[in-house]
Amino acid sequence: MAQVLEFKLPDLGEGLTEAEIVRWLVSVGDVVAVDQPVVEVETAKAMVEVPCPYGGVVTARYGEEGTELPVGAPLLTVAVGASEGADASAPAQAPTATPAPTATKAAVTPQAAAPARASASASASASASDEASGNVLVGYGTGAPAARRRRVRRAPLTASHVATALVREPVNGGAGPVPVVSPLVRRLAREHGVDLRELTGSGRDGLILRCDVERAIHQGATQAPPAVGAPAPATAPTPLPASAPAQAPAPAPVAASPSARPGVTRVPLRGVRGAVADKLTRSRHEIPDATCWVDADATELLAARTAMNAAGGAKIALIALFARICTAALARHPELNSTVDSAAREIVRLPEVHLGFAAQTDRGLVVPVVRDAHARSAESLSAEFARLTEAGRSGTLTPGELTGGTFTLNNYGVFGVDGSTPIINHPEAAMLGIGRIVPKPWVHEGELAVRQVVQLSLTFDHRVCDGGTAGGFLRYVADCVEQPAVLLRTL
Incomplete structure (x- = not known):
């Protein structure tokens, strides 16, 4: 049975x-x-x-x-x-x-x-x-034993x-x-x-x-003869109502809208694209954001990365160094590692830094999250960025790896642009943008020189802090980029 x-x-x-x-x-x-x-x-x-x-x-x-x-x-x-x-x-x-x-x-x-x-x-x-x-x-699979129940x-x-x-x-x-x-x-x-x-x-x-x-x-035929021993019908047997395939009705023509033009393509807002649209719309509606930016001389940071990779061991990614700088800056300015509970009218400051980073994939924009980024070394951050990026490209990121972020890094410099004013990843309170690093004329030690310059931008929720806090955060990040030794004071 x-x-x-x-x-x-x-x-x-x-x-x-x-x-x-x-x-x-x-x-x-x-x-x-x-x-x-x-x-x-x-x-x-x-x-x-x-x-x-x-x-x-x-x-x-x-x-x-x-x-x-x-x-x-x-x-x-x-x-x-x-x-x-x-x-x-x-x-x-x-x-x-x-x-x-x-x-x-x-x-x-x-x-x-x-x-x-x-x-x-x-x-x-x-x-x-x-x-x-x-x-x-x-x-996540279903291997965990189910709760005991009465039989x-x-x-x-x-x-x-x-x-x-x-x-x-x-x-x-x-x-x-x-x-x-x-x-x-x-x-x-x-x-x-x-x-x-x-x-x-x-x-x-x-x-x-x-x-x-x-x-x-x-x-070798598709029509079976009557069953052995079954009485022969006097007339041709009437087929079962379900035995004849039903003819699907022709679809009704869709009336074109007055504004329709040849060549117009409609793309459904669903899946990843739909989720991104909903989240960005909600962020724009709910978060009063503001953006500040600064140019920084990244020559010393690039030199430090080159020296670290030349020493042997796992290679250090540039975004991992920016992530390490961000976690140190958030320790000094915890207001930006928070969220707003609108119903309770409270700012909720979070003890851990779960660092999201924007990644462009064939399926659209995704934001994987590096858990406990504040407790990781540069090598550990590099490995986790690489793992999550590959999972994003192959479409194997789990829901848990795409949620729960408290602060986001957006490296739009990979697209060859200098700056941006991104939309905050709701319900977070801030996002740091990193532009391309390009050689530019720069005054260094009192003399004009060609240096590797990057533009940094910080978009923040003005409800959680004022411009002084946001400026202090961004200035500290820029100082660490220009002089990586500044970071040693917080280690």
């Missing part, structure tokens, strides 16, 4: 309310193990694999690749406890059940079966079956219940239901290229059995 359980898109955390299906990892009829990844989805934070907490046979999938689903929407259904032996015995048990007429089963739709799915889902959550782990933590014995579903649930699933990409119960039958047909919609089942109410598929395979 099998129970058909529904697995819904789980809560993705961090305020995420929807996800886009990128790639299905299983097909209808596949046998899945507990906690096996079944679908790859893209959220506004990252691309993750979603594991299914049930073990059994996949009986239905909801949503095509590219479809965006809200949290709580059905992803797939799994027949828990289904086996080949149970499938083979299903037709023999059919006389003891009271199946619905064929026309009734053919009319079942996912919308009409929603109460049944909800009931199955409630039953799954109430029972602690061995085929379900109860863990659905997205992005409740429930009456198994009848064969007619399983048939009703499984008969809804389209096969081979068709539009209507097919009268087939056994996953083994579906798999056998799929492996041999047999279209189940073209078969007339010999089982009760037109149920397609394994022998029907095997007969079609041996005869």
